[in-house]
Amino acid sequence: MNVVYEAELVVSSREFAADGVLALTLRHPLGGQLPAWEPGAHIDVVLGPELERQYSLCGDPADRGAWRIAVLREPAGRGGSAHVHGQLGHGDKVRVRGPRNHFRLEPAPRYRFIAGGIGITPILPMLAAAEAARAEWTLLYGGRTRRSMAFRGELERYGDRVTVVPQDESGLLDLAPVLDDLPDGTLVYCCGPGPLLDAVEERCPAGILHVERFQPKGRPADQQAEFEVELTQSGRTLTVAPGVSVLDTVRAAGIEVLYSCTEGTCGTCETDVLDGTPDHRDSVLTREEQERGETMMICVSRCRGKRLVLDL
Structure with missing residues (x-):
């Protein structure tokens, strides 16, 4: 859960990668290199008080001078995409943290x-990495319409290894040809979106699938059991009340901890578990x-017993 980097970056370019998808290139205002990252990584983008979002890095990991993100305009969203599309312009500065990676491409x-x-x-950067490693790969890419599907131009160089399926032309993705009878050694x-x-x-x-969710999947509703958390770094033992998260309990005790989404999707609050389940x-x-x-997301996860020992 350690933060690798935190700084104000400047928007050096913005262009639409598809209908409703805005691609931003971020650079340090004084130039120089940004931290290295691997395919699957994301950054936290601080857009304002209580307005922080996570966006995947989708540029070239070898380009240490720039980070690229792409943001889908979501009219029914919680305000992050509207802010990026409507208020974040060329030359503006934005605070970022990261990168983090819970979606790493395994060999x-x-x-x-x-x-x-x-x-x-x-x-997108995973394809380039797989290509560089001379691995066999295919991409099945679905979207509402052809015009809404970002980076189609960049994907053309891969030829027939990429199958583009606009829903208004061809319906929903057919997963059977991709997932049935997978050869040994294949990772998916x-x-x-959640239904996909x-x-x-x-x-x-089991064992070969790696997914990244932008929205939390369904979680058990029961949060009524009380339990204790021992915080080894702080020397404190706290009681987590029914209906209250570990994160809120720790913060209420005056202990600073990094967090962002509070939904269990971004990984910012990941904490080492030293004892307990x-x-x-x-x-x-x-x-x-x-x-x-070995770790848990303290914004949503709880305890299966009466006590957890956390490295906080």
Whole structure:
């Protein structure tokens, strides 16, 4: 959960990558290099008081002078995309933190990439990495309309390894040809709307799927059990009351901790678990990572017993 970098960057360019999708290039105002990142990474963008959002880096990891993000305008959203589209212009400064990566591309001889809508953003640099590694790969990319699907021009260089499926022309994505009878050693990477990720999870064998969610998946509603958290760095033991998160309990005690989405999707509040069994309710950790119980997202996850010991 350590922050690698925090600074004010300047918007050096902005252009539409598709209908409703604005691509921004961010640079340091004094020039120089930005921190290195790997495909799948995202940054926190601080747009104002109580207005912070996470966006995937979708440029070239080898370009250490710039970070590129792409933001979908969501009229029914919570204000982040409207701010970026309407108020963040060329030359403006914006505070960022990161990068972080909970969607890292693992080495494999072959990949199946599936993207829905703005979910193409973390996938885009993965394609270049897979290509550089000479892995076998394909991309199935769906969207509402052809004009709404970002970076189609950049994808043309990959030829028939990329299948573009606009819903208004061809309907929903057909997952069977991509996910049935996968060769040994294949990893599947998927990012997009919740229903697409749910469908892929239902069809994909365990252990080979990596997903990134922009919205939290359904979580158990029960938050009535009280439990204690021992904070080893702070030397405090706190009681987490029913209906109150670990994050809110820790902050109410005056202990500073990094957080952002408060929905279990961004990974900012990830905390090491030294003892106890977390009740994982996040949308970040893989099933295997949750089973190991080494970390937890304290904004949503709770305790399966009476006590947790956290590295806070």
